[in-house]
Amino acid sequence: xxxxxxxxxxxxxxxxxxxxxxxxxxxxxxxxxxxxxxxxxxxxxxxxxxxxxxxxxxxxxxxxxxxxxxxxxxxxxxxxxxxxxxxxxxxxxxxxxxxxxxxxxxxxxxxxxxxxxxxxxxxxxxxxxxxxxxxxxxxxxxxxxxxxxxxxxxxxxxxxxxxxxxxxxxxxxxxxxxxxxxxxxxxxxxxxxxxxxxxxxxxxxxxxxxxxxxxxxxxxxxxxxxxxxxxxxxxxxxxxxxxxxxxxxxxxxxxxxxxxxxxxxxxxxxxxxxxxxxxxxxxxxxxxxxxxxxxxxxxxxxxxxxxxxxxxxxxxxxxxxxxxxxxxxxxxxxxxxxxxxxxxxxxxxxxxxxxxxxxxxxxxxxxxxxxxxxxxxxxxxxxxxxxxxxxxxxxxxxxxxxxxxxxxxxxxxxxxxxxxxxxxxxxxxxxxxxxxxxxxxxxxxxxxxxxxxxxxxxxxxxxxxxxxx
Amino acid sequence: xxxxxxxxxxxxxxxxxxxxxxxxxxxxxxxxxxxxxxxxxxxxxxxxxxxxxxxxxxxxxxxxxxxxxxxxxxxxxxxxxxxxxxxxxxxxxxxxxxxx
Numbered sequence: 001x002x003x004x005x006x007x008x009x010x011x012x013x014x015x016x017x018x019x020x021x022x023x024x025x026x027x028x029x030x031x032x033x034x035x036x037x038x039x040x041x042x043x044x045x046x047x048x049x050x051x052x053x054x055x056x057x058x059x060x061x062x063x064x065x066x067x068x069x070x071x072x073x074x075x076x077x078x079x080x081x082x083x084x085x086x087x088x089x090x091x092x093x094x095x096x097x098x099x100x101x102x103x104x105x106x107x108x109x110x111x112x113x114x115x116x117x118x119x120x121x122x123x124x125x126x127x128x129x130x131x132x133x134x135x136x137x138x139x140x141x142x143x144x145x146x147x148x149x150x151x152x153x154x155x156x157x158x159x160x161x162x163x164x165x166x167x168x169x170x171x172x173x174x175x176x177x178x179x180x181x182x183x184x185x186x187x188x189x190x191x192x193x194x195x196x197x198x199x200x201x202x203x204x205x206x207x208x209x210x211x212x213x214x215x216x217x218x219x220x221x222x223x224x225x226x227x228x229x230x231x232x233x234x235x236x237x238x239x240x241x242x243x244x245x246x247x248x249x250x251x252x253x254x255x256x257x258x259x260x261x262x263x264x265x266x267x268x269x270x271x272x273x274x275x276x277x278x279x280x281x282x283x284x285x286x287x288x289x290x291x292x293x294x295x296x297x298x299x300x301x302x303x304x305x306x307x308x309x310x311x312x313x314x315x316x317x318x319x320x321x322x323x324x325x326x327x328x329x330x331x332x333x334x335x336x337x338x339x340x341x342x343x344x345x346x347x348x349x350x351x352x353x354x355x356x357x358x359x360x361x362x363x364x365x366x367x368x369x370x371x372x373x374x375x376x377x378x379x380x381x382x383x384x385x386x387x388x389x390x391x392x393x394x395x396x397x398x399x400x401x402x403x404x405x406x407x408x409x410x411x412x413x414x415x416x417x418x419x420x421x422x423x424x425x426x427x428x429x430x431x432x433x434x435x436x437x438x439x440x441x442x443x444x445x446x447x448x449x450x451x452x453x454x455x456x457x458x459x460x461x462x463x464x465x466x467x468x469x
Numbered sequence: 470x471x472x473x474x475x476x477x478x479x480x481x482x483x484x485x486x487x488x489x490x491x492x493x494x495x496x497x498x499x500x501x502x503x504x505x506x507x508x509x510x511x512x513x514x515x516x517x518x519x520x521x522x523x524x525x526x527x528x529x530x531x532x533x534x535x536x537x538x539x540x541x542x543x544x545x546x547x548x549x550x551x552x553x554x555x556x557x558x559x560x561x562x563x564x565x566x567x568x569x
Contacts, residue, residue: 031492043506057523066523069535100511102540110534125474248510250488256492355504360501
């Protein structure tokens with residue numbers, strides 16, 4: 001097939017400039033609620049422009065492969081984006097991120113293969129970018145798949161660790177660097193294949209020891225990785241659109257990762273290598289010390305009375321709410337309480353759920369008004385004046401050990417001070433520890449009462465009981 | 470170092486600063502949609518996959534490029550649609566009367 005209508009490289013680069021401006025404006029508009037949705041579409045239009053004008057690139061001589069691939073990808077993308085439940089959103093983002101990284105690695109591999117038969121044709125300028133793209137893209141691909149597996153609970157959410165793990169990982173990384181040098185120096189395909197396989201393995205090894213509670217930070221980091229992989233693919237192909245688009249994501253994703261780590265009062269290195277929640281020695285001692293402590297159970301009817309006759313109620317949602325899809329029931333309960341004159345607020349911990357803003361998305365789905373959602377710093381002073389704190393499927397973010405017990409692995413993480421409320425009602429399936437695998441001292445406090453059961457059915461019972469009260 | 474590489478590095482460095490600048494003002498509640506939106510944007514890698522696929526010679530190259538196009542398209546299409554679904558919920562709807 002002959003080119004449809006070949007444009008000059010200069011003209012195409014001009015359209016890439018237009019696309020880049022739209023991407024930047026799009027991200028900027030994503031930063032404010034009223035403009036966010038249009039921002040997403042502006043970015044999409046920018047992307048569309050870049051894709052459309054790439055078809056007119058004189059280097060492209062065959063179209064069927066592109067059309068076939070885009071058709072398959074569009075079907076998969078549309079179906080999965082439509083079908084996914086709001087609660088499964090973090091996994092979906094991890095998957096989309098992984099395939100992006102995979103694409104960057106494949107581009108590097110194909111480009112390497114194209115040049116490999118004639119050693120000596122690789123310029124020093126592009127070989128480094130090519131190897132970097134292959135390495136980071138593969139790590140992002142396999143790492144994202146493991147993150148998906150952990151969030152989907154196909155894999156255990158707890159950290160998977162073994163003795164000497166960090167040494168093994170360090171050796172593996174050193175081997176990858178050596179493979180990169182070998183591939184670059186020899187320009188032999190075999191080394192490139194080994195590099196790709198080794199990087200896939202490294203991605204798995206990197207994410208396996210990280211606990212489910214840290215997955216938001218990991219997904220954000222892998223998002224930044226994929227951006228950098230795309231940018232370096234841009235260096236290989238000397239393509240400005242790729243460099244700008246990829247770098248924007250690389251930079252913003254890195255910043256977002258740091259911000260999320262800061263919210264948990266932990267460094268990125270600690271998240272990656274700390275095997276957080278792997279029941280370290282200190283953690284076991286703390287868990288043991290809570291044995292023999294007693295907790296109080298409460299019936300839905302009693303809890304409903306407490307809520308109905310309260311003046312101030314603060315709802316503390318967590319991952320349990322997401323899993324049980326309880327957001328609509330919670331909205332209904334809050335509506336009933338407000339009709340009775342109760343002041344209802346929602347306390348949103350920055351890392352509640354599996355992604356920053358996860359709770360906001362869920363509560364917005366149930367049409368909970370924004371002004372009722374409070375960030376941690378705004379709501380914490382309110383707890384001493386609160387009659388009932390209703391904790392729905394949140395655990396680690398409410399554990400007072402994070403504030404009071406220097407022995408606890410959670411120590412130092414900012415928490416919601418729900419224990420300062422007059423009464424705490426905790427909706428939970430059982431006494432099992434949270435995602436971080438750490439026992440929660442909150443459950444044994446004198447003002448705490450447990451309401452066992454699935455979050456959604458428990459809230460529905462509360463709704464029925466409040467109506468009757 | 471070639472002029473092309475220097476130009477690429479210039480673009481890269483400037484994009485790093487822009488990426489940090491435009492992100493630092495996002496409220497926490499929009500972090501998930503933002504992560505999802507930027508996730509869609511690195512789907513720009515599709516442009517690279519297209520360039521490879523459109524000029525592939527050998528069968529192996531074609532196979533790699535085909536998978537790359539599929540992957541990158543999933544990233545772009547799925548990414549933007551999922552982000553839109555999330556943001557749709559943030560849209561301030563006229564509060565429906567409590568009909569019960």
